[in-house]
Amino acid sequence: xxxxAKINADFSQNYIGYSALAIxxxxxxxxxxxxxxxxxxxxxxxxxxxxxxxxxxxxHNAAILTVQKPKLVLDLLIISIVVNTMLLIGNGLF
Numbered sequence: 906x907x908x909x910a911k912i913n914a915d916f917s918q919n920y921i922g923y924s925a926l927a928i929x930x931x932x933x934x935x936x937x938x939x940x941x942x943x944x945x946x947x948x949x950x951x952x953x954x955x956x957x958x959x960x961x962x963x964x965h966n967a968a969i970l971t972v973q974k975p976k977l978v979l980d981l982l983i984i985s986i987v988v989n990t991m992l993l994i995g996n997g998l999f
Contacts, residue, residue: 917975924969924978931985935962938989941996954992961985 916923935958942954965981 913976913979916979920975920978927978927982928966928969931962931965931982931989934986934989934993935959938992938996941993945996954996958989958992961988 938958939955942951942958945951961981962985965978965985968978968981
């Protein structure tokens, strides 16, 4: 059993609790990524990065609010974390 399968099984079993934590984690990480992006200016490239962060965070939050399958919510959480972490690294905050 892979790590992803174990996390998916645990996430599916405790969906309600992990969803609340996932909303907080995704939104906080996204807001930090947006802050780091805007610290570098407001050129079209920075605005695209802000747009990208807002889209992935909103997609994850919308999946939770519309009660999608736990696997989809977990996949969107992973995408949100990866994209926002890459934005942070790209903007030199880490």
